[in-house]
């Protein structure tokens with residue numbers, strides 16, 4: 001019997017971890033839809049993947065723009081009619097200049113982070129859900145962070161010398177983790193698996209060149225979660241240690 005090709009949409013796939021996740025999924029013979037908000041950067045990234053023999057297609061997708069999301073949903077619906085894997089990777093990353101300490105942070109900065117890292121992720125997920133429901137093995141992977149782990153942040157409280165992480169990014173990723181858990185519960189009976197991935201501090205524009213992990217390593221939990229079989233976990237949080245994917249504490 002002919003099996004239809006798996007399709008994955010990765011948001012923010014023009015650079016960094018999103019690009020690498022697309023590359024690794026593409027190497028597994030999955031058709032990758034390259035979501036990016038910038039046409040030039042998105043097309044250039046897609047062409048680099050195609051040059052590596054990967055089945056990649058560019059879609060203009062700004063996750064904070066309702067029109068952009070609905071237009072991409074329409075195009076994917078017309079072209080394919082289903083989506084197997086959604087990787088919610090695009091995000092607003094903290095800058096050294098952000099005044100993000102808990103005692104001083106302003107409302108606008110909090111709103112900016114929550115808009116991209118929580119509300120937009122929920123909109124994208126809800127909008128693509130009808131297409132994911134057309135898959136026989138829907139997988140949703142939410143890119144989170146160690147900084148979004150309440151448990152790990154709590155441990156830091158008791159260590160000398162560590163500064164509290166910038167609160168806008170931290171709360172946005174912690175809230176995104178909560179979305180993972182609750183959506184996983186809702187969709188469990190439909191066989192759609194929803195998990196959070198923590199890449200660890202990774203060598204991207206955001207992570208910087210001195211980060212401990214390469215993009216190949218950082219992409220691994222998300223790629224593994226994208227390809228879970230029917231017995232795989234749902235509603236869980238994973239990272240990697242010594243090149244193995246392991247559970248992360250919430």
Ligand SMILES: NC(=O)c1ccc[n+]([C@@H]2O[C@H](COP(=O)([O-])OP(=O)(O)OC[C@H]3O[C@@H](n4cnc5c(N)ncnc54)[C@H](OP(=O)(O)O)[C@@H]3O)[C@@H](O)[C@H]2O)c1
Nearest residue numbers: 012016017037062063089090091143145201202204206207
């Ligand atoms: N790198 C790390 O150390 C690290 C650690 C923990 C978690 N993470 C998570 O891993 C994911 C990827 O991080 P990264 O290091 O690859 O970040 P990055 O290098 O800063 O790339 C971020 C990507 O998100 C895109 N993006 C931002 N806002 C968008 C929007 N409104 N619509 C569409 N795309 C948008 C960016 O597009 P433009 O190019 O147009 O700006 C870019 O492609 C994020 O969710 C991040 O929180 C990263």
